Structure formats: C-alpha cells, structure tokens
Amino acid sequence: MIPRAALSIDLESYWHAELLRDHIDRSRADDRLLHVLPPLLDLLAARDIQATFFVVGEVIDRHPALVQEIAARGHEIGCHTYSHRPLWELDADSFAAELQGFAAAMNRHLPGVQVVGFRAPTFSLNPATAWALPVLARFGYRYDSSVFPVRTPLYGVPGCPAGPYRPAANLVDMDAAAPLWEWPMTAWRVGPLTLPVCGGFYLRVLPLPIILRGLRAALRQGPIVVYFHPWELDAGIPRLPLRWQDRLITYTNVGQSMQRRLHTLLDHFRFGRMVDILAL
Numbered sequence: 613m614i615p616r617a618a619l620s621i622d623l624e625s626y627w628h629a630e631l632l633r634d635h636i637d638r639s640r641a642d643d644r645l646l647h648v649l650p651p652l653l654d655l656l657a658a659r660d661i662q663a664t665f666f667v668v669g670e671v672i673d674r675h676p677a678l679v680q681e682i683a684a685r686g687h688e689i690g691c692h693t694y695s696h697r698p699l700w701e702l703d704a705d706s707f708a709a710e711l712q713g714f715a716a717a718m719n720r721h722l723p724g725v726q727v728v729g730f731r732a733p734t735f736s737l738n739p740a741t742a743w744a745l746p747v748l749a750r751f752g753y754r755y756d757s758s759v760f761p762v763r764t765p766l767y768g769v770p771g772c773p774a775g776p777y778r779p780a781a782n783l784v785d786m787d788a789a790a791p792l793w794e795w796p797m798t799a800w801r802v803g804p805l806t807l808p809v810c811g812g813f814y815l816r817v818l819p820l821p822i823i824l825r826g827l828r829a830a831l832r833q834g835p836i837v838v839y840f841h842p843w844e845l846d847a848g849i850p851r852l853p854l855r856w857q858d859r860l861i862t863y864t865n866v867g868q869s870m871q872r873r874l875h876t877l878l879d880h881f882r883f884g885r886m887v888d889i890l891a892l
C-alpha cells in the first residue's frame with residue numbers, strides 16, 4: 613500500500629537559505645553536502661523509505677554523482693529552480709530561464725530521469741507570483757508544492773486548502789481546470805489556529821509531542837507532507853555572523869537535535885514519494 617505521508621527534502625547548499633545567501637563566498641566554501649547527504653541516504657535506505665528531493669540545479673552541476681546516487685536509490689527528483697532565487701525576484705521569462713537551466717543540468721548528468729514536481733525557493737508562491745504555475749505547466753510539470761499555509765514575515769498563503777488541490781490563480785480557491793496540482797505544506801488546524809507542524813524551522817522549535825499530534829490529526833483528514841533541508845541535520849554547519857533574529861531562525865536546534873527529531877518522525881509515520889501519493 614502506498615503511504616499517505618510524503619517526505620520531501622529541499623536539496624540545496626546551506627548558503628542557498630534565504631537568510632544566508634548574501635553572506636558567503638560560494639567559490640571557496642565547502643557546501644558540506646558530501647558530509648551530510650551520504651548518512652541521510654543510508655538512514656532512508658535502512659528504513660526502506662523513498663522520498664522526494666527537490667534539487668537546486670547548481671547542486672546537480674556541483675555534485676553530479678551525489679544526485680545520480682539519489683535517483684539510483686529510487687528517490688523522486690523534483691526541481692527547486694537552478695539558482696534558488698525566489699519567485700518574487702523573477703518574472704515569467706527569467707523563471708523560464710531557471711527551469712531551462714535546471715533541465716539542462718538534468719540532461720547533462722541524469723538524462724532520461726523524469727521530473728514532474730516543483731517547489732519554489734522560500735515558499736515564494738503566492739497570489740502575486742502565481743504567474744509561475746502556467747510556466748511550470750508549459751515545461752511539463754504535473755504538480756507544485758510551494759504554498760505555505762500560514763503567513764510568516766517572508767511568505768505564506770493563509771486560507772489555502774489543507775491537502776492537494778487544483779488551484780485557482782488566488783491559490784485559495786479550487787479550479788478543476790487548473791493544469792497542475794498544488795500540494796501545500798501540512799498544518800495542524802485546531803480551532804482558530806493553523807500550526808505549520810510540517811518542517812523546517814517549525815519542526816526544529818515546536819515541542820515534538822505537538823508536532824506528532826498535529827501530523828496525526830492532519831493525516832486523518834488526508835495526505836500530509838513533511839519537509840526539511842539537509843543542512844538542518846549538519847552539526848558542523850559554519851556559524852555565520854548574522855543578525856541575532858536570523859541566527860535564531862537559522863541555527864536553533866540544527867544538528868543532532870534535528871537528527872533526533874527526524875528519527876522520531878520516521879518512527880511514527882510511514883513515508884513515501886510525493887509523485888506516488890498523488891498517483892501521477
């Protein structure tokens with residue numbers, strides 16, 4: 613039986629993160645993916661889990677063998693743009709160039725591997741950037757997973773449906789004629805609250821019993837999707853001199869604490885690939 617919980621991993625270097633991207637000389641730095649990815653792949657293999665990796669095209673060009681290994685192990689490869697610029701810095705033409713750059717990197721290093729899923733950097737899909745959806749459809753994508761159900765200082769589309777849906781241009785209503793699926797990040801909707809128990813910063817800071825309870829409640833309503841970044845598992849991530857609030861968001865519980873949380877999630881849910889759960 614296909615699981616109803618999707619595990620999605622945004623495969624990017626730590627310096628792609630929104631709050632870090634202007635703070636590092638990428639040409640000289642080690643992006644640490646060769647330290648953090650092999651143990652993650654072994655963990656998933658030991659538990660017989662296949663996940664969805666939304667990969668930044670620059671990572672494919674930098675570490676082709678690593679991404680080939682991910683695909684060879686049966687994980688789904690999705691697109692996380694070529695250079696990880698958020699949609700609000702792009703327009704339809706420059707976004708198409710990002711998708712072309714990603715497709716070219718795939719052709720160079722993973723020819724023949726089909727990609728049907730997309731996730732926007734920094735959950736930057738909102739009603740103002742929904743022009744991206746027809747562009748994705750034109751490139752043959754079948755689903756998008758970029759809507760965050762809670763408004764945060766950077767992103768979010770409050771009021772969106774809880775599970776996969778065909779989105780209207782405002783991303784809140786449904787439109788059966790929409791060319792692709794939208795699968796928003798999972799939240800626990802309890803009374804007036806919408807708690808994003810699905811990953812990233814929230815997965816690192818919310819109490820674990822709340823996360824587990826919220827995910828279980830959401831799973832009773834439909835499929836759920838959890839996400840994290842490999843750099844969040846990295847105890848050796850370089851600590852950059854950020855503003856205190858950016859330091860808090862970026863580094864709280866990164867490393868062993870996040871590793872323990874991931875293990876607990878894998879203990880409690882049976883995870884699979886997004887493309888299988890959507891039956892595409």
Ligand SMILES: [Zn+2]
Nearest residue numbers: 622624733734
């Ligand atoms: Zn990202």
